Amino acid sequence: MRTVIEGAAVFAVDRGSTEHDTGYVIINHGVIEAVGAGSAPDKGPVDRRIDGRGCLVTPGLVNTHHHLYQWATRGLAQQSDLFNWLTTLYPVWAGLDEEVTEAAATAGLVRLAETGATTVADHHYVFPQGAGDPFTAVVSAAHRVGVRLHAVRGSMDRGRSHGGLPPDSIVEDTDDALHGTEVAIERYHDPAPEAMVRVAVGPCSPFSVSPELMKGAAELARRKGVRLHTHLAETLDEERQCQAEYGCTPAEYADRTGWLGDDVWLAHGIHLSDDAVSRLGRTGTGVAHCPTSNARLGAGIARVRDLIEAGAPVGLGVDGAASNEDGGLGVELRAATYLARLRGGPDALTARAALWLGTMGGARCLGRQDEIGSLEPGKQADLALWRLDGIEHAGIADPVAALVFGALPPVRLLLVGGKTVVEDGTIRTVSDVDTATALRRASFRLARRAEANR
Template sequence: MRTVIEGAAIATVDAAGTEYAEGHLVVNGSHIESVGPGAAPDDLPADRRVDGRGCLLTPGFVNTHHHLYQWATRGFAQQSDLFNWLVELYPVWAGLDEDITRAAATAGLVRLARTGCTTAADHHYVFPSDGGDLLGATIDAAAEVGIRLHAVRGSMDRGTAAGGLPPDSLVEDTDTALAGTADAIDRWHDRTPESFVRIAVGPCSPFSVSAELMTGAADLARGAGVRLHTHLAETIEEEKQCLAEFGCTPVDYAERLGWTGADVWLAHGVHLSDDAIRTLGTTRTGVAHCPTSNARLGAGIAPVADLLAAGAPVGLGADGAASNEDGGLGIELRQAMYLARLRGGAGACDARRALWLATMGGAACLGRDAELGSLESGKLADVALWRLTGIEHAGIADPVAALVFGALPPLAMLLAGGRTVIEDDESSMVTESDVARALGTASARLARKAGITR
């Protein structure tokens, strides 16, 4: 099927930063056939022509870090920092099962799609012994909603008895965690360029995972040719713990265990020394920047400009909805820009750099910048068409500034692999009222299982 979108402003986010005040984009099947200025040729056969006047066309956004199951536990631990927040929520997450996880993941993915996201990396590291196939439930939800999923098979093997943070009842033993990760790769990882499901290996964090699991997971990932992901350097408390326990900073610890390199991306990267930034840049280790979650938990402001200057790929992450109740990716562009300016001044980040972080930066973190992240001939047709005709954006002459500085615009259309996922700001794949109802039921059931009256 060939779809032609014309009359829109276009920000391609290609290497040259090419933009068109009025242009066209042609989608043929799952790929972009062409993009350029002005109208498409009148004689070009098309199954559908879309009037893009008053709209901005961008690549679909790439979410580099999320915890979709947390959609069932929004609003908890509202005043807590990270460690106290986790301590409050671990017992609640112990009640996760397939139905709750599927309802939470479906709602979270719909929200991401409605905020321009066409690819989401989800880090699932909580596997109660009686919970069932939680990773499979999340993958099923992504297929239903219609966007790409990088499912990170997480793990924890270091409970409180071993000096870790999670309760012992919620961790796996090392061999079980590695076996579960290997099974996920065998079952679901799709290596094709058009893939809608890829698996990554993701031990949770230094305060919930043993060194044996970290090194074993790295060996497993590299043997299977998949990427590695973990939380690192999120809080100052984590750095203090690493220094006290291992005699080094979190980045030094990660490097010691083989957790730096072009096949690794790390969540947060807030508390980084100049040496750590150089290490991440030299090794091309990626960072998922989660500005709203970092602010919600009071973790700090990541040194994004310094990381980019050092050569480290940086993308944006919404993070779990229990530490970012908005749960969308669109607002993270503005949050990233504003936090960069709070750290480095008004020139530290502009609208186009924020858009790059959400697209090409994220694609680079996931190892898919050859396929995703820009509007170029031959790339996958993951495309967002933003409507800028409302009062929120009227009079803003620069459409990219309207997108990033202004209120998040409604989506006229969102395509993932050429398939319509959102049209006129509603899901084309699921009934949103049904998804909301299922989420409400799942959240209430999870709270009851934890003995919480809400």
């Protein structure tokens, strides 16, 4: 199908930061054919023509860190820091199964799509005994919703009996974790430019994973040619534990275990020294910045501007909905801007820089900067058309400022590979009513299981 969007403001997020007050985007067979100012040229038949007046068209947003299963456990541990939050919720997550995971993942992906996300990196690391195949459940949910998925096959091999935080019932043997990860890569990873599913290797964190698993996972990822993802430097508790156990900072530990490089992106990266920031920049190691989750848990404010200036790729992440009950990606544009300014002053992050983080920054973290993240000919037709003609944005002349600083606009149209996923603010690929019903049932079942096992 050949689609033309015209009459909209355009922010391409390309190398030239191209903007058009009034412009067009032409899509042909799922790929961007042309982007320009004024009216679209007549270059052949058009199957669908969209009047974008009153709207802003941007690349689809890229979510670089999430835990979709957590949509079934929102609203818990409301006054906890990270370690206490985890120890409260791990026993609840011990009741996860394939059905609950798919219901939670579907709901989370719907929310992400309705807030502008076309690509989602999900880090699933909880595999309770007898839970079926929750990893496949996430892949299935993404297929039905219609967004691109970077499925991070996570793992933990360090339960409470070995000094970790999670119960032993939800961790894996080291060899089993590596085998399960390799199976996931072989079954689901697609390296093609238009891929809807890619797989990454993702041991959870230094405090729930052994050094053997960290090293083995890095070796596996590089042997298979896939990317690596883990949590790092999220809290001061993590810093203290890493110093006590390994005699180094989390960033130094990552370096020792083979976890720095341009095929790695790290979640959070809050508590980084000047040397660590420089090291991430030199190695091209990415950071998934999760402003709302970091604030919800009181973890701290990441050094986003410093990381960018050092040359490290930085994208935005929503993180699990249990530490970010909103669960939307568009709102993270404003959250990232405000937290950066709390740390570095009013010029620390502009509206356009925030939108870059949410698009091209995220694409760089996932190694897809040549395929998605900007509106350029030859790239995948992943884009969001935002409505700015309501009272919430009336009088804001700058459409990018309206998107970032104003109320999150309704998504007039969300396309993934040229296919409609959201239209007029509503998901079109699945039933939002059925999705909400399934999530309520899954949350109820999970809560009852946790109560029964106390």
